[in-house]
Amino acid sequence: xxxxxxxxxxxxxxxxxxxxxxxxxxxxxxxxxxxxxxxxxxxxxxxxxxxxxxxxxxxxxxxxxxxxxxxxxxxxxxxxxxxxxxxxxxxxxxxxxxxxxxxxxxxxxxxxxxxxxxxxxxxxxxxxxxxxxxxxxxxxxxxxxxxxxxxxxxxxxxxxxxxxxxxxxxxxxxxxxxxxxxxxxxxxxxxxxxxxxxxxxxxxxxxxxxxxxxxxxxxxxxxxxxxxxxxxxxxxxxxxxxxxxxxxxxxxxxxxxxxxxxxxxxxxxxxxxxxxxxxxxxxxxxxxxxxx
Numbered sequence: 001x002x003x004x005x006x007x008x009x010x011x012x013x014x015x016x017x018x019x020x021x022x023x024x025x026x027x028x029x030x031x032x033x034x035x036x037x038x039x040x041x042x043x044x045x046x047x048x049x050x051x052x053x054x055x056x057x058x059x060x061x062x063x064x065x066x067x068x069x070x071x072x073x074x075x076x077x078x079x080x081x082x083x084x085x086x087x088x089x090x091x092x093x094x095x096x097x098x099x100x101x102x103x104x105x106x107x108x109x110x111x112x113x114x115x116x117x118x119x120x121x122x123x124x125x126x127x128x129x130x131x132x133x134x135x136x137x138x139x140x141x142x143x144x145x146x147x148x149x150x151x152x153x154x155x156x157x158x159x160x161x162x163x164x165x166x167x168x169x170x171x172x173x174x175x176x177x178x179x180x181x182x183x184x185x186x187x188x189x190x191x192x193x194x195x196x197x198x199x200x201x202x203x204x205x206x207x208x209x210x211x212x213x214x215x216x217x218x219x220x221x222x223x224x225x226x227x228x229x230x231x232x233x234x235x236x237x238x239x240x241x242x243x244x245x246x247x248x249x250x251x252x253x254x255x256x257x258x259x260x261x262x263x264x265x266x267x268x269x270x271x272x273x274x275x276x277x278x279x280x281x282x283x284x285x286x287x288x289x290x291x292x
Contacts, residue, residue: 001073002160003288005080006153006281012085017092019085025172028056032176045182049189053169061162080161087156087164089148091118097141097270101263109133119144138265142237143230145273146194146201147171153280154197167193194229201276202236208275209240241268 013019032052035041041048060083067075096118103112109130116133119140155163170193174186199222206214217239221232 001076001080002157003281003284005077005084006156006284008077008081009084009088010277012081013088017095018090019088020090020092022082022085023090028169028172029176031056032173036181042181045185048182049173049185052173053166056169057162057166060165061160064161083161084152084156084164087152087161087168089144089152091144091148093141093144093148094270097266100137101266104134105263112137116140134265138237138269139230139234141266141269142233145269146198146229146233149277150201150280151194151197154200155193157284191229198229198232202232204276204279205236205240205272208279209272210242213239213242215239237269237272240272241265 009019035048035052041051063079063083064076067079069075071078096115099115100112100119103109103115113133116137120136151167152164155167157163159166170186170190174183174190177183177186199218202214202218202221206218214236217235221227221235224232227235
């Protein structure tokens with residue numbers, strides 16, 4: 001049933017471009033605001049985080065149990081698909097990256113920067129030049145793909161719908177708390193939730209990409225406790241995409257070689273992500289087939 005939920009959810013994402021019809025976070029912002037008015041919670045960052053995230057996670061678990069008890073597998077499917085869609089990342093990743101590349105190939109850096117803004121919401125440093133902009137977009141795109149899909153699927157595979165809800169609400173909470181009271185605790189908690197899935201993702205990069213280069217990077221970062229998730233991802237990708245050159249860019253010879261190399265890197269990232277997703281689904285299908 002878990003595999004069917006994933007396939008249906010991903011099919012709807014392909015149809016809609018994202019899970020946008022179900023991405024309604026106003027309730028969580030209201031919930032966060034109400035809890036923040038309680039003095040005891042406002043003063044204790046850890047308690048505030050737990051009070052804000054855990055009740056909805058437990059509620060999602062109760063919903064799944066009730067749906068299965070009332071309707072069996074059909075109930076799990078009818079409840080699980082919308083909840084998983086809600087947990088997937090916000091925004092149309094492919095469309096954002098395509099708009100960025102279109103403007104990048106034209107040499108319109110201002111428009112490219114504006115198109116890539118959703119990928120760089122974590123980065124407050126203004127890019128000094130086109131190369132710096134590309135580095136920021138590459139890192140932001142890698143993290144966005146991981147946060148919006150792979151981390152959610154990892155926790156779904158491990159803990160079911162409550163695990164996926166736990167990750168998405170933790171990410172939303174970190175975004176709401178950034179720069180304010182409890183922001184550091186929220187970021188640390190999110191980093192802990194990302195620590196294991198990003199390493200699983202890195203190993204999958206090694207399998208579907210340049211194994212030697214990525215595996216070396218994977219071993220180097222395996223027990224690292226200092227680097228942020230986006231830095232670890234960037235290291236993995238540099239190893240997995242080693243050897244990409246301008247000839248692999250789809251833009252054609254009319255684009256400057258420097259832009260074609262940068263474009264080829266992002267196009268290689270998209271292809272690597274697609275192969276990694278296929279690998280994850282294949283592993284899950286095998287696990288279901290052999291009864292794990």
